[in-house]
Amino acid sequence: MNPTLSELEAKATRQKAAFGGDAHIVCDNLVRIYKTEGVEVVALQGLDLLIDKGELVAIVGASGSGKSTLLNVLSGLDVPTAGVARVAGTDLLSMSARDRLRYRRSVVGFIWQQTARNLLPYVTARENVELPMKLAGLGGGAGARRERAGELLELLGVGDCANRKTPEMSGGEQQRVAIAVALANSPQLILADEPTGELDSETSEQVFDALRKANRELGVTVVIVTHDPLVSEQVDRTVGIRDGRTSSETLRRADAEGQIIAEEYAVLDRVGRLQLPRDFMNALEMERRVRLELESDHIGVWPAREEPSDD
Numbered sequence: 386m387n388p389t390l391s392e393l394e395a396k397a398t399r400q401k402a403a404f405g406g407d408a409h410i411v412c413d414n415l416v417r418i419y420k421t422e423g424v425e426v427v428a429l430q431g432l433d434l435l436i437d438k439g440e441l442v443a444i445v446g447a448s449g450s451g452k453s454t455l456l457n458v459l460s461g462l463d464v465p466t467a468g469v470a471r472v473a474g475t476d477l478l479s480m481s482a483r484d485r486l487r488y489r490r491s492v493v494g495f496i497w498q499q500t501a502r503n504l505l506p507y508v509t510a511r512e513n514v515e516l517p518m519k520l521a522g523l524g525g526g527a528g529a530r531r532e533r534a535g536e537l538l539e540l541l542g543v544g545d546c547a548n549r550k551t552p553e554m555s556g557g558e559q560q561r562v563a564i565a566v567a568l569a570n571s572p573q574l575i576l577a578d579e580p581t582g583e584l585d586s587e588t589s590e591q592v593f594d595a596l597r598k599a600n601r602e603l604g605v606t607v608v609i610v611t612h613d614p615l616v617s618e619q620v621d622r623t624v625g626i627r628d629g630r631t632s633s634e635t636l637r638r639a640d641a642e643g644q645i646i647a648e649e650y651a652v653l654d655r656v657g658r659l660q661l662p663r664d665f666m667n668a669l670e671m672e673r674r675v676r677l678e679l680e681s682d683h684i685g686v687w688p689a690r691e692e693p694s695d696d
């Protein structure tokens with residue numbers, strides 16, 4: 386017997402609910418199209434991504450691949466054109482303006498690459514950290530806010546900068562204070578767009594350590610967009626984005642001797658699409674079509690056979 390319309394609807398709803406389950410971040414077929422002067426740019430082309438609560442994930446990809454667009458969507462700064470984007474159960478497409486403000490103030494914390502964009506220049510580090518609590522009406526009274534700001538600065542190794550104004554700190558110190566600012570309202574998620582981009586390698590390491598500390602000690606989920614191998618090679622999972630889609634994932638784990646083993650995977654979406662690495666395709670001159678063969682434990686991918694020519 387054919388299923389009724391309501392049975393089909395129930396099935397579709399079940400399938401929709403199943404994707405991502407209770408993952409902390411769910412992006413399902415996410416699309417973001419920018420329109421400027423009649424020209425459309427598809428920055429995200431059906432991106433799928435799941436991140437669990439408490440993960441520390443790096444996002445990498447060539448310039449223009451859509452990394453910042455994704456981060457802007459997750460931070461609530463930008464609204465996607467279509468698809469699903471959900472963080473901690475909050476649907477980022479259907480939020481009211483009021484909910485968006487609340488989301489940006491208390492669910493996510495954001496760190497920009499430009500140190501100057503993260504902090505107010507004319508107040509101290511401690512006052513910078515107190516400010517988001519004050520604006521959100523959180524953190525108790527002035528005394529409690531002051532105490533929390535001090536604790537966060539200590540945790541991130543910049544307790545001695547508490548009474549210094551922004552220009553009186555190094556770039557790395559400013560970024561660590563920026564992490565404290567982002568953590569002020571106890572967010573569930575920290576997003577950082579190239580947080581070590583303007584720093585030398587030693588200072589980058591201190592900033593990355595501060596993010597790792599926030600992740601491990603406070604249990605905050607951390608997503609970092611980066612070109613910095615120091616960051617992308619030290620997280621448990623690195624997600625590669627190509628042409629507005631997740632294309633690869635590198636997972637790292639320690640073996641029995643404590644050596645870190647990194648394995649790179651291509652991402653398979655729900656309808657079976659995957660992106661072959663461009664250098665693999667170039668090496669075998671694969672274009673337009675490939676031949677697939679199902680083996681007992683893998684699928685073989687071969688360049689298409691040469692078409693016999695007429696002459």
Ligand SMILES: Nc1ncnc2c1ncn2[C@@H]1O[C@H](COP(=O)(O)OP(=O)(O)OP(=O)(O)O)[C@@H](O)[C@H]1O
Pocket residue numbers: 419420421426427428446447448449450451452453454455
């Ligand atoms: N506000 C905008 N208006 C029009 N097009 C935009 C806008 N923002 C981004 N784009 C375009 O969307 C695409 C993705 O940009 P995005 O900034 O997300 O890439 P990215 O991977 O972060 O690059 P980069 O590493 O250079 O920062 C690019 O083609 C970019 O030109």
